[in-house]
Amino acid sequence: MKNPLLIVRALSLIPFPRASFSSFAIKNVTKSNFESSLADLRGHVRDSDFVAIDLEMTGVTSAPWREMFEFDRFDVRYLKVKDSADKFAVVQFGVCPFRWDAVKKSFVAHPHNFYVFPRQEVGGDDTSYEFLCQTSSIDFLAKYQFDFNVCIKEGISYLSRAHEDEARLQLHSTHEDALTESQCAAKETKDVPLVRMADILFVERMRNKISTWHDDLLQIRNGGSGRTSQDSTDSVNQFQTIFFKMRPAIKLNGYTSRQQRLIKSVVEKSFKDLAYIRVNDGSCFQQMIVYTDSGRDLELLMKEVKGNLLKEAEMKIGAAIGFRHVIDLLSSEQKLIVGHNCFLDIAHVCRKFVGPLPSKLEEYVMLAHKNFPYIIDTKILLNANNILQLKMKKSSTSLAKAFAIMCPHIASGVGSSGLASSVAVEVQVDDMISSNWNSGAKHEAGYDAFMTGCIFAQACNHLGVDFTSDSTLMNEEKLKNYINLLYLSWSSGDIVDIKTGATATESSAFNSFKTSQKIIFPNIVVIWGFSSKLKAREIKDIICKVFGLTSVTSIYHLDKTAVFVQFNQPELVSEFLELISQIEKKKNDAIYVLHPLSELLEGGSTRSACYEVYKEICASPISKVLFADQAEAVNINLNTKLLKSKAQENGSFVNLESPIDTKTAETKQQIKSSPPGSNDPRGEMLDIVSC
C-alpha cells in the first residue's frame, strides 16, 4: 500500500493528465426544488444499501461548562447532549444513499445537501419558537463559506411528528366547537362596542348600503328589474355582486379589521338571511357577505365553509411537514444509517423531527431505536476494530483525516484504478455521473455525509464484507459488534448501545493515558463561586489541611470558579458540606475567621453540593456562561438538597450509581451493563492522583 500522503503530494506537483476532479456541484436542495428532489431521493433510498447522514448545527454547547467533562456520568452526559439538541437548530442536513452496483463493481452515491431552517409554519403560534447560536460555531460555518442567506430565505422548514399531532388535534377540536356553536351564542359575545362617533356613522352607512343591495337582490329575484345603473349611486356600484357557492354575494375589500368587525356585527344583527364569512382565497383571507334563502340554507352554507376551512388547514399542516418527509423516509425504509460520531446528530434528528427528548438516557435510547433500528458510527468502527486501527496508524479519527487515510483514491481524485484494496465510489448528481468526484467542500453537510459513507464502504471492504451477497449489511456478521453503538462522548470513550441502552467505557490505547483514575461519583463534591485566583493546587491544599493529606484524590476544574473535588471516602462529602454550612452560619466567629476553609469561602458566594445537585443543574434549561452563575440561577433549594444528600450519606449507597472503573474495562467491545448499585464503592481501592 502506498503512502497516501505521497500521492497527495505527487498530485499537487504533477499536472494530472485526465481532468482528475469532476467538479460538478453537489445537489443542493432548498424550498424551490424540494418536491422534485424528494421524489428522486425516495427511489435512491429504497434501492440503497446504506444511507450516510451528517448535520450542521448552529452550535454545540450552550455554555462552556456544558462541554463534556471527565467527571460526567452517563446520565449527565446525556443531559448535556439533550440540552444541545433542545437549544440549537439544524441548518444543513446531508443525506447520501449508497447503492452497490454489481455490474460496475462500485458503489453509486447520491449526495444531497439540504438547507433546513426552522420556520414554524403551523402548530402553535408561529412566532413562539427560538433557537440558540453559539458564536464560535457560526463563525466556524462562516469560515467554510456557509451561505446563511440561502439557509434563512430558502431553507426547507419542517414540522415534528409531535407538533403535527398537536396541530391536528387543535384543529379538529376547534372545528367541532365551531360546528356545535350556535349562531346566537356567537352574537352574544362578539359585539363590538360602538365607542366612537365615526364607528356609529360607519355602521349606519354600511347598514344602508347593505340593505340597498339586499333589497335590489330581492327585487331581481322577484322578477323586478331592479334599479337601473343610472339610479344607483356610485358607491352602491362598488358592491359587485358575485356568486359564492351558487349564492349571490359581495366581496369586502379594503376595510380595516376594525371595520370588518363592525360590518360583521351589522350583518349578524340586522340581516337574518345574510351571512358574513371568511374564506381562504389562495394566499389571503377574503371576507364576504353571502345571501342565503333560508335559515337551513344558512346553516348549510356555514357548514360547508367551515368544512372547507378545515380541509385547507389540514392541507397546510400536511405541507408544513417539509423536510420531515426525508426523515420519515429514512425511518420507514429501515435502512442502515451511517454517521460519523453521530450521537448528537441522532439526538437532533429525534428532537427536531419526532418530538421532545425524554429526560432519561434509557427512555431516549428506546425512542431513537424505534425510529432508527440500525445505526453504525464510523468513528466507533475505526477505533474499535484492530484491522482498521492498523490502517488508521493511530492517526486522528476526525472525519477529514479518516477520509484522507481510508479513501485516498477518492480524496485525491485518482479513481480506484491503481489500488486493488479500495472500493470504487461513483457519484451521481441529477444526470451527471463521475467516478472521481470531489467537491471538496468540507463541513458542508452533503459532502460530509458523502465522506462518511465512503469511509464506511472502505472500512467494510477492509473487514472483508462481501457487497455482492444478497444479505443486507445490517445482518452482516462482521459488522454485528459495531451496530447501534454510539459514542456518548468520544473523548472519554463512553459508549452507549442504542438498542439495549447499555453503557460502557472503551479503553483503547488511544485514550487510556487520560483516565488513569477511578471516578466514584458519591465521593465528589462540586464547589463554585470562589475567587478565580484559586487554582486546583491551592484548593487541594486548603481541603487537605482540614481533612487530611490523603483526603482529596483529585480535583477537576469546570471553569475558573468551579471545581469537582473527589474525596477518598464518601463520608467526607457530607462532612465537608456540613462544615461549610456551619462556617457560613457563624461567619464572624473568631474561630472560623482563622479556619483554613475560610480562604475558599472568601467573598461570600462560595457554594458546594454533592454530585446529584450537579446533575440537576445540568438538567436545567437555563444556560449561564459561568457555572457559578448557572447554579445561582437554577436556584434549587440547596439546603434541602444538602439534607437529602446527608440522609443518603448516613444511610447506604444502594441508590447511587456504581462507580465506573475506567481502568478495568479492558474489554473493548464487550458491553458491561451493570445494574446501578450492585457494587459497594467503599470496598474499592483508590488511586491518589496529584492535581
Add this chain to the structure above:
Amino acid sequence: MLRKRFFSTQTPPSSFTLNPKPQNTNIRRPNWAITQVTKSNFTNSVTKLKNLISDSDYIAVSLQKTGTYSSPWHRILPFDTAETAYLKAKYAAEKFQIFQLAVCPFSVVRGSTNKIIAHPFNFHLFPRDELKIGMPCYSFSCQPSYLASMAREDFDFNFCIYDGISYLSRAQESAAKRQIGNPVSSGYVPQSPSSRSVADNVFVERIKSRIGNWINACKRSDTKTDDALVNSLRKLILGGEDYGSRPSLNIDVCSERQVQLVFEMVKSHYDNVVPLTISLKGGGTQAVRVVLTSSKEDRYLLENELQDVEEEQSKRVRGFREVIDLISTSQKPVIAHNSLNEFTVIHSKFLSPLPPTMDEFKSSLHSAFPNIIDVDHLMKGIGPLNKYTNLTAAISYLKKHFFAPIEIEIPHEASMEESKNHGHNVVRISELFAKLCFIQKITPQTELQNPNGPSTLKQYSNVFSLDSNDFQGSSETDDISLWTQNPKKISINTLVFLWGFRSGISAGKLKNLLCKSHDMLSEDHVFDVWLVDKSCAVVVFWKNGVSEWFLNAINSGDGLGELVADGMMAAGYEAYKKVCRSEILGMDLADSLGEIDTVSGDHKEESAEVYWNSELMINFDDL
C-alpha cells in the same frame, strides 16, 4: 392650525368609500445613500463619523436584532407596569443579538423649506471572538420568524456574519485587559506617600538600590564594547532583558500596594526610567518592569510609543463600541424609536450587564446617555393615535393629517449596491422627529442654546415609551391621560390571571363560562376577559374587591367549585411580577404562573397602576 382643514370634521373621509384605495400598499424603499460599514471600512468611517457628530444637533440610532420576543406574552402588553415592562425588555435584550446598528447624526435647518441634513451610517455587527477570550458573547438566540421577515426585506446575513464588526462592552473591556496582560504604563495615579509602614520603606529602599545598581551596570556596558558572551552573562546575573531596543528589568511584586510604591519611587528618583505593570492572566499584577531610556527625549519617545500601543490595543478590544463611546461623550440628544427595547440592548451589549430594576437601569443609562428622546413619545403629543408604533405607518399618518414637509438632504455619497443598502429606519426616525418638532412647534435650535432653561423638548427626554402605555418612572405619573385615548386607570390589584381552561378557547366563550359560574359575575360590566396567549387570560374586575373575592373563591373552591373542578387556576398580579423576574420566562404564561408559589401572593398596597386602553383591548382578540 397645521391640521389639514378638511380633516377637522369629526369623521375621516376614507371610511366612507366602500372600497377605499389601499393606502401605501407598496412602500418602496427610499433611495437614501447610507454608508454601510463593515470590518474593512470601519476605521475610516469612525473618523468621518466623529466630525459629523460634533457638527450635528442630534444623533438618531436604530438597531436590528435577531429577534424580538420568543413567546407572544413576552411582548410588552397593556397590562404591564414599568417594572414588568423593563424586565421583559431586559429578558429580550440579553437573549437576542444585535446585527446592525445605524447611527445618523443630523441637524434640522429651518428656512423657506424645512430640511434635515443627515449622515446615516449603518454598522454591521457580529460578536466574533476576535481576541480568543470568550467574549463578547458565547451564544445568542434567534427568532426564526423574525429572521425570515428580515430575509424578505433582503437582509444580507452573510455580509453581517462574514464581515461584521465585533465589540466589547465597557465592563468586558476592563475584564479583557486583565486577561490579555500586556504591559501598561498608565493607571497609577500617585497618591500621597503619607502612610508608609516600615516594611514599605524597607521594600522601597531595596528596590531603589537594585534599580540603581542595574542602571550603573547598563551604563558601564554601554561604554565598553564587551563581547557577546560577557554581555549575555551580565544580563543573566542582573536579571535584565531588552524591551525593544532598550534594556529593562523585571521586579516581582506581591501586592498592588507594592506596585504603587515602585511607581512612586521610580518617578521621584530616576528620570530616565519608565515603569510598566505586567498583569497576571486572570487579574492582578505580577511584576513591574522598569525600562531604561538614554535621555529625557528618549523617555518621551518611549512613553508616546507605549501610549500608541495601548491606544491601538484598546481600539482593537473596543471594536464597534468606539461608536457608542463617541455618541456618549458628545452628550448630544439621542433620538430613538421604541427606546426601552433599543436601549436595554445598547446597555447590555456596550455598557454593562443590565441591572435588576428599572430605576437602576435608568440611572445607569443616564450616566452614559443623558438625553434620550423617543419619537413614539413625541408622537403621542399630537393626538390619540398611539398605535402607530411602526415608523412608516407613523410617517404616513403625519403626511395624511398634517402639512409638515421635511426635505431630507444626505450630503455624503455612498457607493453601495442597492441590495445591501440597509438602515433606512434611522433616517425615518430623523425625519419623523423633525416633522413632530415642526408640528408641535418645538424649535430645536432654541432648545440647544438654552439647555437648562424651561424647555418644551425636555419634557420628552428620557421617557421610555412602551408599545402601548406610558410611564415616566413609577413616581410621576400625573399627566399620563394626556397621551392615551380614553385610558382607564386601573389598579393592578383588579387584574387576575386565569388559566387551566381548554387551550384555544375564545375570550368571549371564556367570559360566558365565567358569567354562568356565579351570580356575582353574571351582572353586566363586572369584568372583562382578554387572552394573553392560548392558555392564559387576564381578567379585569371593574368593581373594587371583586378580584380579591374571585381569587379567594378559586383558590379555596368556595363558590366557584365548578370552575375549580374543571382545572381553572388563578393568580394575582404579584405572581405575574414574580414570573417576569424569573430566569426563564417560559413559552406559556400559564405554565410559568403554575410554577410560582401563589400562596405568598398577599396583595401589598402598591401605587403601581396600568393604563388600560379600550382601543388596544380590542386588538387582543387577534392574538
